Amino acid sequence: MVSNPESPSRLHALADESTAMSARIDAMVDGPVWSLSDAGLLELLLACSVALTRLAAFRLQIVAEVHGRGLARRAGACDTVALLRERLRVRAADASRLVDVAVAVDGPLAATGKRLGAGEISVEQAQVIVAGMRSLPTTVTVDVRRRAEAFLLRQADEFDPTALARLARHLRETLAWADAHSGDDTLDPAPAGGSEDDDSARGEPGDGEGGSDGGGDGQSSGPDDAAAAGGEDPAGRRRLSISELPGGMTRISGELDPEAAALLRIALDPLAAPRPAVDGALDPRSPARRRADALVDLVTRTLDAAMLPVGGGVRPHLTVTIPWSTMVGRSGVPATTGWGQPLPREVLRRLACDASVSRIILDPAGVPLDVGRTQRTVTADIRRALVARDNGCAFPTCDRPASWTEAHHIRHWIVGGHTSLDNCVLLCGHHHRVIHHQGWTVRLGPDRRPEFLPPAWIDASRTPRRNPYSRHPHDLIYGIAAG
16 A cells, blocks of 8 residues: 655654664674573574564565655666665565565555564465465455465464465365366266266266276367366476586476476485495485486486387376365365375366276275284385375474375384274384384374374473374365355
8 A cells, every 4th residue: 555755754763763673683693692591592583583574574565665656767767676676686586576575465465464564474475375366266256365365374374385385276276176167077087988877977986997088189179178167288387498507517497387296206206215325324415416316317217128109108107186076076176196286177187088096985985994913014005095194294294295204003013003094104204213212102183183292301291283284285275165
């Protein structure tokens, strides 16, 4: 909101406050931080972060005022972005982001601006919310937009900017599904030649092959089909750059859509695992180095096996989690890759044209989950069920994906624990060691989801904790698009 120019006395008061604040910071910078206790040091860290956020929010108010007045032209710059780039010595992209967020929180996203001004969310989270709200379908009503912003602000209390951005993408796809959904626009999972009397045709859980939509090539029947759905093929935004550097190295950079990124990660993960030395010494390579080595290893194996086709290609193996109601066209919950990225409905339609469909039903009527005492290792069926339940490492606040986890027996197999869904939990390697060596206890809550009790030296009350990252986005988003 653009205000009238401030009076000289008010400008002078703000300048005095700024000078005083700078003097107080000078006094703090040289303070004996080393003399603080552990608790005091953490408390000061949080207080400092809140103060920085509030100051950043105030700077956004100034940016909004500068932009609203059109001050850039009078200062000799072509626009506000150019002015900020010159005066603040920041990149043009960062200056543009400042202007975008400042205008948004000063206007339509005032609720986000209020939380930011109070230091309750970070600037990075505010940027994610602004970008997420801008990406919503244009047909979304004002009321749904208000609820969407409130939803993202609630999730900002638990999630970092990366996870919050993923939730925003899930929200966008959910609303896009709701906007484009119609009774005859379904994802038909029935096998080719299947009849309407089949269980799969009725939408009942079952196994079957993915049917074709008649296009014959895994694509929509025509360009109008995608246009009617109101979406674009995200593969159109893929890019990969390979450039030689003066020192002899080659830089590879690019961007991939969720489907392609999941395929790449699935291929690289097994090859990028740490490799201990013969004497047991830890792998000294950084994660970035291991991924680069894995890419070279992948290419080498492919070339050695002469697997590259002369023409055409082989359909890759890609795991996509799809709620059954979505498969049969009864729900707007988006499908997700194994890395938690939502897939646009057009991509799912294409994948469903030529895919094997299998079920995971987490009750006695579905896949057998309890293999009893006769087997110690987790079977493929139980592993799939654990991934569907835990969605990655279940330890509180851990964001490691399921492909980086191991199955841990809650009651150890040696002392009578069964190898079953209700006696296992997914943990990354680090938190698996934490559970075994640092006094944490894991159990299943009343809803059969894992919760963790910290040792008394961390929390004397041993209050159970859960991992917010294990909650599926569609469970969090449910109800935003309704009514």
